[in-house]
Amino acid sequence: MIKIENLKKIYKNGSVSVEALKGVNMEVNQGEFVSIMGPSGSGKSTLMNILGCLDKPSQGRYELDGEKIEELNDSQLAGIRNKKIGFVFQSFNLLPRITALKNVELPMMYAGVPSKERRKRAIEALERVGLGDRLEHKSSELSGGQRQRVAIARALVNQPAVILADEPTGNLDTKSGDEIMAIFQRLNEEGVTIVMVTHEPEIAQHTKRVVTFRDGEIIEDKFVENQIILH
Numbered sequence: 001m002i003k004i005e006n007l008k009k010i011y012k013n014g015s016v017s018v019e020a021l022k023g024v025n026m027e028v029n030q031g032e033f034v035s036i037m038g039p040s041g042s043g044k045s046t047l048m049n050i051l052g053c054l055d056k057p058s059q060g061r062y063e064l065d066g067e068k069i070e071e072l073n074d075s076q077l078a079g080i081r082n083k084k085i086g087f088v089f090q091s092f093n094l095l096p097r098i099t100a101l102k103n104v105e106l107p108m109m110y111a112g113v114p115s116k117e118r119r120k121r122a123i124e125a126l127e128r129v130g131l132g133d134r135l136e137h138k139s140s141e142l143s144g145g146q147r148q149r150v151a152i153a154r155a156l157v158n159q160p161a162v163i164l165a166d167e168p169t170g171n172l173d174t175k176s177g178d179e180i181m182a183i184f185q186r187l188n189e190e191g192v193t194i195v196m197v198t199h200e201p202e203i204a205q206h207t208k209r210v211v212t213f214r215d216g217e218i219i220e221d222k223f224v225e226n227q228i229i230l231h
């Protein structure tokens with residue numbers, strides 16, 4: 001599903017340059033559930049930005065669901081983002097004044113899905129995350145955990161090849177965070193591929209594999225031995 005080879009990213013600001021990724025190799029197969037860990041500054045955000053087609057590598061190859069990403073131009077990248085990637089953020093990034101249903105419909109509007117179909121698929125996605133009874137609530141009327149579930153429904157709705165989640169439980173209390181992880185586990189059991197950044201080891205124990213970065217390199221990559229199932 002994801003294959004990166006010798007991936008390098010160098011940020012240049014004037015005469016100063018920082019090598020944020022130093023030749024990273026990694027594969028993620030369909031159906032995996034991977035945590036990315038590592039201290040601040042180790043390259044996690046840089047990697048996620050590249051995996052999410054928000055930024056390009058300075059060198060190396062990135063293949064996502066059969067597409068050679070490093071060969072694409074910006075408008076092709078935008079298309080890949082919308083079609084193949086579902087994003088979940090720490091701060092939810094919903095529009096506060098529109099309903100849960102409309103928030104989930106948004107990515108389908110960009111994809112040109114007709115309105116009836118949009119509504120049907122948005123309802124299905126919200127039901128999948130247990131929010132079938134909150135369709136007409138504005139996101140400002142929902143709790144943090146519920147907002148994150150709306151964001152997950154929005155991420156799912158174009159049937160992406162992978163869900164990329166950046167500290168998805170970072171703004172939630174333990175109970176809501178565990179509910180989010182339970183939803184991710186259930187989606188993963190249904191075949192959804194998930195790559196998630198977290199700095200909490202307890203959260204990583206709910207995934208299947210932990211890849212640890214330090215100074216722009218992978219220093220450890222191992223399967224979780226006793227994945228804690230939450231549901």
Ligand code: ADP
Pocket residue numbers: 011012013018019020038039040041042043044045046047
């Ligand atoms: P993490 O997400 O693990 O905290 P980052 O990927 O944000 O790590 O950063 C990796 C390194 O790259 C750090 O040294 C950081 O300061 C640097 N960096 C990240 N983004 C930029 C940027 N836009 N310009 C310059 N340096 C950057």
Ligand code: ADP
Pocket residue numbers: 040041045
């Ligand atoms: P995170 O909290 O996910 O680790 P960071 O705090 O490392 O994120 O980075 C937040 C944003 O700032 C990112 O978009 C990153 O690219 C940018 N950034 C990080 N370090 C630098 C830097 N030294 N110069 C410019 N931008 C940076």
